Amino acid sequence: MGCKVVVCYGHPEDPEAFEAHYRSIHMPLARRVPGLSDYTWGKCRALDGGSPAYHSIASLCFPDAETMHAGLASAEMREAGRDVRNFATGGVTMFTLEEESVQEQVGEV
Template identity: 55%
Template sequence: MSFRVAVCYGKPEDPAAFDEHYTSVHIPLAKIIPGLTEFTWGKVSSMDRSDPPYYAVANLYFADEESLKAALVSPEMIAAGKDLRNFASGGVTMFTQEELSVG
């Protein structure tokens, strides 16, 4: 079991600018969030050729609920959150999830 924050990015006005800022500025900000055990991200494709609801999705993993709660109020998470306005012109949907392994 682990806990994660999922960050779902809507299609940005300028995808190239999003990609540049995300990889050069936002990833380094997010990677230093305390308690982070894994950080993944990727661009989204639809399986039926329709427009996907998101441009990209990032997942930030934490070992336990306490680590997640501490991370959410940390200065590092707050800084990463404030950075969203600098590149996420397509909007952002975020949620937390307790993940259970089923296999």
């Protein structure tokens, strides 16, 4: 089981400016957060072809809760957090997530 900080970005006023800033400035800042085991980002698409609730979602992955909490308290995370206001004009929703694989449980009753 791993832990994640999930960041859901609302639809920005200028998607091109958002993505340029995110890729060139924010990603390098977030990559420096200590303890990361993975960092993913992707743009959302609705299954029905409509407008999804979010523009994009990032996941900062940690091997365990202790490492995640240390990463959250780091100077690097504070710096990345301060940068969010520079590009996230559509708002942001953040939460933590402790994951478990349910695929391994297929067939178990």
